[in-house]
Amino acid sequence: MEVSLTLSGLSSIEYGGSALRYGLVDIRPVEVSATIKRFGMKFRRITRTFEHLKPMQSFADMVTFQNEAILGTIEIPKWFDAAKLIKILSEHSIESYEKDTEWKKAVEDVRQSDHKGKPLLSLIQFAKNRFESRRDYYVEIEAERFLRSNLPLSFYNKLVIFDNTYNDFLGIMENKVRMHEFLASCARNFEMYKKRITQMQVSLSPIIDKIDECFFSYVRLKRYVSIWNARDYGELFDPKFLDIKNVDFGEFQGIFNEYNGKLRETKETLLRYDPKLLHQGIDSKEQTTRMFSNMVMLPSKSLTLKAD
Amino acid sequence: MLSGTGFVGCFFLDTSVVLSSILGQNTPRIEKLKKDSSSHNIPCYICDSVQQEIDKKVKETSDFLGNVVRETIKYHLEESRKKRNVSVSGPMTSDDILALEGLFYCFYSARKKTRVGLAPPIALIEEWTISFLAEMLDKGVKIDIDSFLRELVKSLLKLTSEIGDLYDDLVTFQKGFVKVKNVTLDSRIVSGVEMLGIHKPDCDHIASAIIHQIGTTEKTVFVTFDFNSILDQRDAIQKQFSIECCDPLYALHHVV
Numbered sequence: 001m002e003v004s005l006t007l008s009g010l011s012s013i014e015y016g017g018s019a020l021r022y023g024l025v026d027i028r029p030v031e032v033s034a035t036i037k038r039f040g041m042k043f044r045r046i047t048r049t050f051e052h053l054k055p056m057q058s059f060a061d062m063v064t065f066q067n068e069a070i071l072g073t074i075e076i077p078k079w080f081d082a083a084k085l086i087k088i089l090s091e092h093s094i095e096s097y098e099k100d101t102e103w104k105k106a107v108e109d110v111r112q113s114d115h116k117g118k119p120l121l122s123l124i125q126f127a128k129n130r131f132e133s134r135r136d137y138y139v140e141i142e143a144e145r146f147l148r149s150n151l152p153l154s155f156y157n158k159l160v161i162f163d164n165t166y167n168d169f170l171g172i173m174e175n176k177v178r179m180h181e182f183l184a185s186c187a188r189n190f191e192m193y194k195k196r197i198t199q200m201q202v203s204l205s206p207i208i209d210k211i212d213e214c215f216f217s218y219v220r221l222k223r224y225v226s227i228w229n230a231r232d233y234g235e236l237f238d239p240k241f242l243d244i245k246n247v248d249f250g251e252f253q254g255i256f257n258e259y260n261g262k263l264r265e266t267k268e269t270l271l272r273y274d275p276k277l278l279h280q281g282i283d284s285k286e287q288t289t290r291m292f293s294n295m296v297m298l299p300s301k302s303l304t305l306k307a308d
Numbered sequence: 309m310l311s312g313t314g315f316v317g318c319f320f321l322d323t324s325v326v327l328s329s330i331l332g333q334n335t336p337r338i339e340k341l342k343k344d345s346s347s348h349n350i351p352c353y354i355c356d357s358v359q360q361e362i363d364k365k366v367k368e369t370s371d372f373l374g375n376v377v378r379e380t381i382k383y384h385l386e387e388s389r390k391k392r393n394v395s396v397s398g399p400m401t402s403d404d405i406l407a408l409e410g411l412f413y414c415f416y417s418a419r420k421k422t423r424v425g426l427a428p429p430i431a432l433i434e435e436w437t438i439s440f441l442a443e444m445l446d447k448g449v450k451i452d453i454d455s456f457l458r459e460l461v462k463s464l465l466k467l468t469s470e471i472g473d474l475y476d477d478l479v480t481f482q483k484g485f486v487k488v489k490n491v492t493l494d495s496r497i498v499s500g501v502e503m504l505g506i507h508k509p510d511c512d513h514i515a516s517a518i519i520h521q522i523g524t525t526e527k528t529v530f531v532t533f534d535f536n537s538i539l540d541q542r543d544a545i546q547k548q549f550s551i552e553c554c555d556p557l558y559a560l561h562h563v564v
Contacts, residue, residue, distance in 0.1 A: 153374025
């Protein structure tokens with residue numbers, strides 16, 4: 001499957017928390033009663049499944065709403081029309097989502113499950129495994145963008161930290177879903193089962209809210225930079241060069257600081273939910289680490305290269 | 309037997325100690341400091357100016373390296389190919405390593421003539437880029453200039469994002485062995501330290517430790533790896549401000 005990740009922010013993969021909200025929180029367990037015939041006798045079979053509380057259409061609404069909110073808070077270049085920008089950016093994201101059959105199937109599997117397995121855990125594990133398998137590619141995208149820009153590397157570094165944070169978020173979600181779904185599977189009756197699933201949803205919602213807030217700031221920052229570096233609508237998703245001189249530095253700094261603040265808040269929230277979530281130490285023998293470790297200890301004034 | 313012999317006081321950590329801890333450098337010394345701090349209940353503090361210096365150093369180093377890759381190395385590799393009438397998009401070979409050798413040679417000779425800049429950054433970047441490329445060529449990986457530069461930037465981004473996460477765990481969220489201590493600086497003490505030849509921001513770090521010791525009467529030890537500008541002045545600092553400065557290895561033994 002083609003991964004379309006662009007500077008504009010939304011990719012076919014990263015929907016922030018909204019796709020997980022749709023798959024794990026906006027669902028309700030239901031019992032379905034059916035009459036079956038076996039050996040000439042009638043039996044009543046009750047199966048448990050999930051139904052979605054909101055239609056799939058809500059993703060389109062969410063994306064449009066998000067783009068309206070973002071573009072409502074940033075200055076837009078005079079060569080763009082705000083309404084048309086919202087339309088184009090939203091359509092692009094919706095199209096990516098619609099093409100993401102892999103993800104849609106994973107969500108649909110939850111609805112069609114008969115609760116013999118662990119459908120909710122399967123969904124979050126699918127999301128986590130997919131994200132992890134593509135993390136290297138995400139860093140590559142940022143590296144590529146850095147090389148076609150004059151923005152400092154520390155800017156891109158903060159974007160990669162979002163990936164790390166999103167990965168931590170998925171890890172916490174996985175642990176919570178595993179625990180709650182296990183407890184639900186041990187429920188004596190359907191009422192208790194529903195109660196346990198509701199408890200899971202109550203516990204997941206604030207974490208999803210937090211990652212959504214951070215994701216909004218992340219997308220806003222990326223959108224801001226790309227919009228001001230695109231000369232026309234066709235360039236919106238992949239401007240040829242990102243020039244810091246094309247953005248209003250004060251506004252850029254404000255948006256960047258706001259994103260950093262949200263990133264920090266989100267990391268703090270995740271750490272509160274899982275105090276064991278401390279990052280592994282760095283491999284100090286790795287070439288880049290060795291070089292960087294020596295370089296960072298040098299006085300600032302020595303960070304210069306002058307040739308003949 | 310050291311336990312129970314009355315180690316009372318605190319450590320104020322310098323930037324070099326916190327960065328070493330994050331980057332996994334000087335591990336035996338850092339591990340001893342952590343063990344001493346934990347087993348004798350001696351807090352390890354870092355002040356505002358140390359936090360600011362860590363942020364600044366990581367950012368400056370990262371931006372500097374990014375620019376070297378994006379501008380200097382890219383330009384030189386491409387220009388060298390053009391001069392040799394070799395396609396810029398073709399796979400890299402040993403000739404490209406020799407082109408980089410020429411580039412670094414220019415830096416060394418410029419430094420020899422002007423004495424501007426120091427050898428370490430050149431040597432470190434040289435070792436990093438050449439080893440990186442030579443390793444790929446050794447493995448038979450066909451890589452063009454753009455992909456090579458992308459790989460260098462990727463490795464930097466992965467590392468700096470890890471540093472950012474570890475810094476937040478250790479300092480921002482205080483989930484490790486350090487505690488943040490807000491100390492209001494007194495310009496008279498800062499100037500006094502500066503007069504000993506200790507420049508900013510080191511004089512702010514030491515002044516924070518001094519002010520803490522005066523304000524709390526708690527024996528405070530300033531812990532650093534900086535031999536060139538702090539530890540070589542430790543006798544003068546102690547004489548004038550009654551604060552002891554030392555390497556992490558000896559920190560515990562200064563709070564007796």
